[in-house]
Amino acid sequence: MTTTALRVMDGNKAAAVGVILCRPDLVASYPISPQTPLLEALYRARAEGRLEADTVEVEGENSALSAAIGAAAAGGRAFTATSSMGLMFMYDAYLFASGQRVPVVMTVATREQSAPHTVSSGQQDIMMVKDGGWVQLIAESCQEILDSILVAYRLAEDPRVQLPVNVSYDGYYLSHLSEPVAVPEQGAVDRFLAPVGGGKRPVLSAAAPLTFGAFIVGDLYAGYRYKHCQAMQAALDLADGLDGEFLAAFGREYGGSLEAYRVEDAEILMVAMGSHSGTLKVAVDRLRDEGVAVGLARVRMFRPFPRARLAALLRGRRAVGVVDRSVSFGWNAGHLFVDVKAAAADLEARVPMVNFIGGLAGTDLRREMLEAAVRTTLARGRGEPGPEVVWLNLE
Amino acid sequence: MALRPGPAGDRVTAVTAPPALRDTLCIEWGACPPGCRDCVEACALARGVARVTALDLAEVSFHGALTCGQCGEPACRDACPTGAIVREESGVVRLDQERCVGCGACAGACAWGGITLDAVTGRASKCDTCGGRPACALACTTGRLRWVETSALARRLGHPDPFTQGVSLCPGCAAELGFRTAFRAIGPDAVVFAAPGCACMLACGLGTAATTRLPSVMSLMTNVPSLMTGVARQLRRSGARTRAVAFVGDGTTADVGFQPLSGAAERGEPIVYICYDNEGYMNTGAQRSSTTLQGARTMTTPVGPGQAGKRQVPKDVAVLMAMHGAAYVATASVSHPEDFAAKLERALAAEDGLAYIHLYAPCHVGWQAPMDAAVEIARMAVLTRVFPLWEARRGRFRLTHPIAHPRPLGDFAGLMGRLRHLDEDGLRALGRAVEERYRRVEALCAALPWQEPGAAGGR
Numbered sequence: 001m002t003t004t005a006l007r008v009m010d011g012n013k014a015a016a017v018g019v020i021l022c023r024p025d026l027v028a029s030y031p032i033s034p035q036t037p038l039l040e041a042l043y044r045a046r047a048e049g050r051l052e053a054d055t056v057e058v059e060g061e062n063s064a065l066s067a068a069i070g071a072a073a074a075g076g077r078a079f080t081a082t083s084s085m086g087l088m089f090m091y092d093a094y095l096f097a098s099g100q101r102v103p104v105v106m107t108v109a110t111r112e113q114s115a116p117h118t119v120s121s122g123q124q125d126i127m128m129v130k131d132g133g134w135v136q137l138i139a140e141s142c143q144e145i146l147d148s149i150l151v152a153y154r155l156a157e158d159p160r161v162q163l164p165v166n167v168s169y170d171g172y173y174l175s176h177l178s179e180p181v182a183v184p185e186q187g188a189v190d191r192f193l194a195p196v197g198g199g200k201r202p203v204l205s206a207a208a209p210l211t212f213g214a215f216i217v218g219d220l221y222a223g224y225r226y227k228h229c230q231a232m233q234a235a236l237d238l239a240d241g242l243d244g245e246f247l248a249a250f251g252r253e254y255g256g257s258l259e260a261y262r263v264e265d266a267e268i269l270m271v272a273m274g275s276h277s278g279t280l281k282v283a284v285d286r287l288r289d290e291g292v293a294v295g296l297a298r299v300r301m302f303r304p305f306p307r308a309r310l311a312a313l314l315r316g317r318r319a320v321g322v323v324d325r326s327v328s329f330g331w332n333a334g335h336l337f338v339d340v341k342a343a344a345a346d347l348e349a350r351v352p353m354v355n356f357i358g359g360l361a362g363t364d365l366r367r368e369m370l371e372a373a374v375r376t377t378l379a380r381g382r383g384e385p386g387p388e389v390v391w392l393n394l395e
Numbered sequence: 396m397a398l399r400p401g402p403a404g405d406r407v408t409a410v411t412a413p414p415a416l417r418d419t420l421c422i423e424w425g426a427c428p429p430g431c432r433d434c435v436e437a438c439a440l441a442r443g444v445a446r447v448t449a450l451d452l453a454e455v456s457f458h459g460a461l462t463c464g465q466c467g468e469p470a471c472r473d474a475c476p477t478g479a480i481v482r483e484e485s486g487v488v489r490l491d492q493e494r495c496v497g498c499g500a501c502a503g504a505c506a507w508g509g510i511t512l513d514a515v516t517g518r519a520s521k522c523d524t525c526g527g528r529p530a531c532a533l534a535c536t537t538g539r540l541r542w543v544e545t546s547a548l549a550r551r552l553g554h555p556d557p558f559t560q561g562v563s564l565c566p567g568c569a570a571e572l573g574f575r576t577a578f579r580a581i582g583p584d585a586v587v588f589a590a591p592g593c594a595c596m597l598a599c600g601l602g603t604a605a606t607t608r609l610p611s612v613m614s615l616m617t618n619v620p621s622l623m624t625g626v627a628r629q630l631r632r633s634g635a636r637t638r639a640v641a642f643v644g645d646g647t648t649a650d651v652g653f654q655p656l657s658g659a660a661e662r663g664e665p666i667v668y669i670c671y672d673n674e675g676y677m678n679t680g681a682q683r684s685s686t687t688l689q690g691a692r693t694m695t696t697p698v699g700p701g702q703a704g705k706r707q708v709p710k711d712v713a714v715l716m717a718m719h720g721a722a723y724v725a726t727a728s729v730s731h732p733e734d735f736a737a738k739l740e741r742a743l744a745a746e747d748g749l750a751y752i753h754l755y756a757p758c759h760v761g762w763q764a765p766m767d768a769a770v771e772i773a774r775m776a777v778l779t780r781v782f783p784l785w786e787a788r789r790g791r792f793r794l795t796h797p798i799a800h801p802r803p804l805g806d807f808a809g810l811m812g813r814l815r816h817l818d819e820d821g822l823r824a825l826g827r828a829v830e831e832r833y834r835r836v837e838a839l840c841a842a843l844p845w846q847e848p849g850a851a852g853g854r
């Protein structure tokens with residue numbers, strides 16, 4: 001473990017510091033709120049000689065991700081960042097990146113989707129790509145943004161995984177909010193990111209010609225999909241062990257794919273991901289003081305989904321409440337809720353569940369609202385009837 | 396060329412060496428000035444006896460030189476009972492005077508009068524091309540008889556053929572010819588980028604069977620230049636000289652993938668982008684693209700009482716690219732391989748920015764023409780001014796193949812079904828669009844004349 005300096009910075013800055021520490025070869029990006037300050041910080045670092053990467057000021061998000069894919073395919077470490085409609089505009093390249101198994105890392109400062117138009121915070125954007133084959137980490141704090149970027153490259157470049165990785169953080173709540181952040185030492189980061197397995201992976205080179213994105217028909221295609229699933233599983237398997245390694249190197253731990261907060265003897269389990277998990281922790285603390293046995297399962301890795309660990313946490317609870325900042329149309333519930341229900345299907349006994357949708361378009365998920373959500377969950381656990389999906393701050 | 400299964404069992408590999416490349420005497424038949432005997436006299440003077448004949452057939456207005464064509468499978472050789480005639484590696488059909496017994500079987504076998512019995516020596520006599528400096532051609536002042544260095548192109552395209560095995564494209568495909576020409580010029584130190592379309596079968600192959608020796612990327616239609624940006628930058632960063640070269644169609648280039656191309660040109664990415672233009676989405680069954688010729692029939696611009704083919708004039712992507720101030724921009728045609736090769740060389744040399752070549756590559760399938768028509772259509776497109784050949788460096792233009800006296804447009808339109816519905820009015824309208832495009836390029840050449848690299852005022 002190394003000593004680290006504490007600095008106050010917002011989430012975008014923390015992301016930029018994390019990226020610089022990872023010494024990328026190429027950074028490509030297109031401005032979109034709320035990730036733009038991250039991009040600016042990287043370009044400034046490049047101008048000041050603190051970042052050696054090639055920087056590409058592309059003409060659109062699809063090109064930002066594509067340039068990053070290209071650099072990674074040719075053996076480099078590449079980075080890009082986006083939000084909301086930018087993520088949608090790169091959707092074809094997004095799927096290409098994962099299917100092509102290139103270890104790109106991309107942060108997403110999450111934001112609502114148009115229409116209706118807004119630039120405000122929400123997790124709808126990242127949920128729109130949840131099945132796109134990327135590994136998805138979702139941070140709770142500025143510190144975790146920085147740390148997750150290091151973990152993201154470790155996972156992405158591991159030959160057992162070799163997949164692109166998203167690090168998401170709530171737009172504005174994290175991207176523009178300052179917190180003290182411990183900045184790791186460069187040497188420790190270099191050691192943590194030392195090429196796994198000698199860093200050998202297939203790359204584009206005239207010396208050993210390969211076809212990238214080969215045209216496949218028939219049975220072979222299923223084989224690629226199957227291996228992609230195996231890589232996802234490998235990422236899940238590695239995530240928890242990596243957390244211990246991270247603790248040894250930097251003195252911080254997060255629980256790997258899933259953080260269990262005060263879950264011991266909890267009657268009620270809340271499930272959430274992102275910055276409002278912090279507010280939920282405060283709510284849990286206060287309700288615990290009142291004698292309510294409540295805990296929180298914070299999903300850090302949304303893809304691959306930590307299904308088994310979550311099911312183990314769900315087992316035996318009187319009720320489970322899931323807080324979502326996105327909507328799955330047709331299910332008319334939050335995306336996380338749908339996944340938690342799917343994980344609960346592995347349990348022998350049914351657990352009552354209630355979904356809270358709130359914080360859309362940057363509306364606050366205040367502590368009192370989340371405390372009320374816990375109480376509602378508790379009431380459901382005691383058999384009180386009510387709707388499965390509760391909309392918080394509904395006008 | 397004999398084929399046999401290769402080591403993999405499922406492939407076929409050529410086992411015979413390709414026929415020797417050679418230069419050749421080129422005779423424009425029947426067009427000599429009547430009575431001219433310059434070649435005959437020069438040959439007689441140089442070689443003791445004339446091995447070229449001058450035919451003067453006034454009745455049919457045919458006046459021209461006649462000599463040995465150095466046939467690939469010479470009938471004279473096959474007829475010779477003594478083995479005195481052999482076809483050399485250079486391509487010259489050589490007669491060994493010592494072994495010749497003067498039987499005359501060769502002269503009887505040759506349908507061209509290319510070998511004759513010499514009354515003085517009693518032996519056969521034929522042209523041996525004077526070791527590559529034929530006296531006849533040197534003496535001809537009209538250019539009707541010329542020595543053409545047909546091997547120059549082969550030398551220029553000095554790299555091996557890029558393909559490893561059969562290519563699953565339509566027989567007679569001009570895109571395939573363009574790809575072959577391009578990578579025989581560029582060589583193997585390149586990563587080739589294709590996009591969905593016919594060229595992905597060229598560059599990337601199918602399943603586990605790669606068609607080329609080159610590292611290749613099957614891009615999306617929407618991101619070719621951006622993927623190339625990342626690859627080119629990373630290759631440079633790692634110290635490799637390997638070039639990123641795209642070979643993609645007009646749909647990708649002019650329509651759905653134009654934004655990233657414009658971006659890469661503006662940023663000056665060091666990539667080489669070849670658009671093979673077959674004027675539409677041919678891989679999906681011939682729908683119109685924005686480069687489809689005005690009036691052309693496609694599956695989405697049909698011909699009927701309500702519509703007569705495509706209404707709009709083609710988007711001139713090459714001019715647009717030149718207007719970006721790209722390092723190098725050119726149009727080229729599969730019918731003019733020397734011109735294409737020279738432009739590829741200049742494109743590769745333009746390492747300080749994006750190089751764009753717009754290659755005219757007719758799709759005989761989508762254009763409703765015979766299987767062997769693509770190159771002839773391309774040639775006619777150049778000769779009728781439908782497709783002007785030019786180049787530009789940093790927005791400075793020159794025509795590389797000015798057409799002073801264009802052939803009538805019908806010579807082009809008549810070669811394919813997609814334009815056959817055009818009546819006189821339709822042809823006139825097309826002609827106006829063609830002339831306007833050609834004159835625009837001429838005007839650009841006049842207003843922003845080409846500058847050699849390093850010349851004053853160049854960037």
Ligand code: SF4
Binds near residue numbers: 564567673758761
């Ligand atoms: S459809 Fe046209 S462009 Fe495509 S392979 Fe056939 S001839 Fe070539």
